[in-house]
Amino acid sequence: MGRSFAKGRKSMAFEVAASNLLLLILLILLAHGSESRKMSEKYGNNLELPSNDDEIKDEMSQRVDPSLMIFFTLKDMKVGQKIPIYFPKREPSTSPHLLGRDEAASIPFSSKKLDNLLEFFSLSQGSPQAKAMENTLSLCEIEPIKGETKFCATSLESMLDFARSAFGLESSFGVVTTTFLNKSSATFQNYTILEMPKEILAPKMVACHTMPYPYAVYYCHYQESENKVYKISLGGENGDGVDAVAVCHMDTSHWSRDHASFRVLRIEPGTLPVCHFFPADHLVWVPTPTSS
Template identity: 40%
Template sequence: MAFILSRIFAFFTCCMNLYLIYVGKSAESGGTATNFAGYNPQSFMAARLLFFLYNRSASRDDINRLKDPTQVVFFLEEAVRPGITMKYSFSRNTSTPAMFLPREIAESVPFSSSKLPEILNRFSLKPGSVQADIMKQTLQTCESTAIPGEQRYCATSLESLVDYATAKLGRNIQPISTELEAGAAIQNYTITPGVKLITSADKDRLIVCHKMDNGYAVFYCHGFKRTRAYSVPLQGSDGTKVKAVAICHLDTSAWNPKTYALLEVKVAPGTDSVCHFLPEGHIAWVPK
């Protein structure tokens, strides 16, 4: 457990000196520390998670959330090979990262839509404000119905994130994430030699955890039985290099036929493997 915790801390630099920062901000504000700095509810970063809710029908606003309507979000597994070029956004989230709360604090904060007024009062937020809407959407997403065969969990602390992954996959696991060079932007990226299969859909399982918009760090974790993960090296048209993690879902038979992923790649549920790159700051737990 100690080794896994040390690895995950390395991935989230926002959590350095977490307890000291938390205590300091709480003392200044007299309450629980929150951070909504730089949040834009219409931004592509804010929309990322919506694309990964595979029982959700795509909306007219989805394409408007993209930085470029011609950019790729999802692609078929056959495209995970050297020489393939696609326009993609690996942009960093420039807003100040939300902090993990210590477990004892996170567990004392209600995490239910039915308790939203109490939550808003706890964080001194006004109903109808942007911050309140963030909290509301996060709760609704975490309470939404899972697809048959999908396991879901929203982690509200670092410890609960690690505990969930180890409970589902065992203790011999490691976190992986997309690694970006500074300044990675939306442009054409070409897959270069060196693609590696990380997990096999037949033998291995994995858990993907998506960073959510919230006043404190919350991760939406989910897993499907037939999923592959690849390490994919890419080079942008400006020379920028990215070491991306590609997640490929082999069984999409239970997906909403109108979900954004299937509409983008133009396939019906259960007919092909659908993939996406792991955005910066999101993680996948895989066997060592």
């Protein structure tokens, strides 16, 4: 593996991924609580944002990290409901691709090898990219929470193997993702639910989240607790059209009271299911029905 590989890969992966690490951590560590900034009490359960863009910008810059605005409840899932949502905008052409199994296996993937990896990818100690790599490796190496099975996929083959182990070796499965039909440059705006959300019937799901790294790495996991997967058609104030994927966690009684979703939604653990939207480059694997 030559130095040209390292230089070619490193510039693509960190343009937006490192800046959205908070969002990734929220999606990955749902039951661990959150260290993010506290949510303003102003909006309460009235999820709709002010309509004036300057007011939104001023309010959010002072009180709210917009990347927290991915949560909603089942009672919000109705036609005409407005929900403020943060959708990071990423271009597929600048996103890193999964390596083949042999290529990925040739590169160490361990926090113990971080210094060597930084040298290999020509990254400076203490740089934002180095910190992002360190965070990704740490998240991949922590113990799973109770009832969770997790794996960091560095190749397409390893991701498919993990999904296959979740659903059964003889099961067929497919992937659903959030898709932008058309989009503006706005990452944060009010969205209106345009049609009745459609549940994707799946007894089990595997969520795979992109992680900031010089090449594509996905944090994949599934839990034993009940989850429901939905496709939701959204229209944004700035003209965005989105076929969004959302997951609802039906039992939150074991979640930390400090989790950001409870502050955003102003609810207590175990009182209501907590739902959240998936960014466009995250994947949700679900079993596909077999023909009889």
